[in-house]
Amino acid sequence: MQSSGLPLVETPDVLIVGAGVIGTSIAMALSHLDVDVAVVERRHDVGEETSRANSGIANCGWSLAPGSLEAQLVCASSPRWEDIASRLGVTFRRVGLTLLAFSEEEASGISALCERATENGVTVREVRGDELAEVAPHASGRAVAGIYVPDEGVVDSVRLPVAFAELASVNGVRFYLGESVVSASLGNGQVEEVLTTKRRFRPRFVVNAAGLGADFVSKSLGGDEFSITPRRGQWVLLDREFGKRVPSILTGMPGKLGHGPMVIPTAHGSVLVGPDAEDLEDKTDKSTTGAGLDDVVDRCRVLMPDIDTKFAIKTFAGLRPHSDKTYRVGWSEAAGNLLQAAGIRSTGVSSSLAMGDHIRDLLVGAGLSDRLDAGARNDLDYTPPLWADGDYARVAKDPLGRTVVCACEKVTAADIHQALREPLPATSIGGVARRTHATWGRCQGSACLSGVSFITSLYTPGEAWETPMHEPGSTLGAGVTTGE
């Protein structure tokens, strides 16, 4: 056993490594049981990696390999979205999806995909001609046929892990953010002690939900060796005014690297076009490239010729954890009390609801108490932003709701203070932006960044210039002004 100067402060029943959409969903599921749960997350906030830059699609499972764990969990999650969204204050819309075929050769693949949907228990139908135009009025007239998938939805995937974590936190789960796993000691084939950058844990069970870092975490914990490679996707976000023309998701026939770029209405009315897919080595490379973005737009124009970059608000890239084996979910072969929830490449949001329950059931099967915590809550106290319902009178009831700080996204001072006071509060300007959409609109903070920074600085330690944009070291400024 290695020794450490760090105090032994934690002996949770379950230690979850990673607070993305998977880790937070597991935390939420466990928070309803009378067990002690802690979560460690390398980044300064929950949902900061893959979970913050994804499509927002809540897939209904129609095209997944029938019988796979991925298909089972996605299909089990799909019917639950409306309920969970209303309880947690997360916007969800079941917008539907149309897959387009542009030649009879492409269309010949439709029947196989429809059969696959049936096997997955999802109702879809082949559409042509007038019916295609009716279900996807925005689709290119060059499409000869399509598959209409009415159950496909979109969710505010940026708020989703925050909401999961907040309910977990309200129910007593402890979150340690900005803290990485360093090593572990094993005894009798079990993880006995986990050392992080700030403390030691002696957990009964460990869940590896570290997303892009799951291979490193598994190795650090003495678990199985596997590799996760980052697959970068680049995106362009288009304005809500354009969103009025995009009632549902459009996609093309799948290729080797999964679905090509898609046209996706977001939960709050804007439109995402993307992603492309590029396998990288550097897990931190979230850079965008001009050529990649042009390519994304060109390919999406095939689906919807009206796409016009004059509506573009911003561009960004996200990394999906691509693994040699997708859905590496189950008990580790190397360490008996280590449960892997890794390799979840592109359906993490879609499977998250059932994944939480699946992991809970595996833990209960291994001896974790299944006694319910009688005091656990099922919903959050959360005041939705104006864009969620457009109800001006409701927002104006709160005096702080009358001060609109971010005019593009209509984010009020009340929304920003709420983000900084939530059960798991924002601790950075970026954290406020993620929780409220402030600075994320058409002017990208030109008008409101100073106001958002000012309110945030009231809650963060240090001087105004030290207010973090996101991770430690990402200070707003470089120092204090001199002179005059």
Next chain:
Amino acid sequence: MSDVVVAGAGRTGILVSRMLAERGIGVTLVERLPAPGGQEPETDAAQLARAASRAGVRMMLGTLAAEFSQGQVHTLGVEGAVTLSADALVVATGSRPQTRAELGIAGERGAGVMPGSATRHLLDSGVLLGRHPLVIGDGHLAEELCSALGSAGAITVTSVRAGSDGVDPWPGTNTFTDARVLSVHGFPRVNRAVVSQGDRLTHVHADAVILAASRVAMRNIEGAVFGGPHVVECFSLAEPKTFDNAEAAAMQACEQTMLTLR
């Protein structure tokens, strides 16, 4: 009598409000900030606003014109949620520098890439954005920020201008002309920018990248972002910002509004 809502009480918005009121239109001037004059306050704004009030313009300060739909403007402000009926909406919501996406700047998402408009307010609040800032832009805002950053404690100020050779570099700046920033690098804070001049690429040490390039219209009223049949845009984007330019834009918008109301 027709009712018109004017959004934005910068110089242009105040002028067009007065012109419309003098033609017998019922005008409500809605301003997000608590005082007239706009985001970069114009010194003559108070006087112009008094003249507009005398002409019959109703002012709603500290109020955002949030949405225009079906002849109604939804506002949110100190008086709460107020819905105004409007036969036309005049959008005079001012300008902003171009965003990173509009400038096509690729690269990492480190802190320190700042809109020029926010930079001005943060400098006023004592926040020095960078010791080696790079300022993108050719206009008055960029010039003013280069100077303000220099006197606020910046050690080197790099100015990247799209304008061609022959422009005089602003005092105290390391200036690139005919240039654009291709990408920025560094995390958690930016530390480098790649500047292109034709085929030539230069890596510039920069711990802040200030976006102060050519002003574009600030459009953020839902339902009127990309125009519409009863929407009149009233933006004065010419450099430098002068009273004459503002008056010309206001007169044009006034004529257009009268046509819309006919």
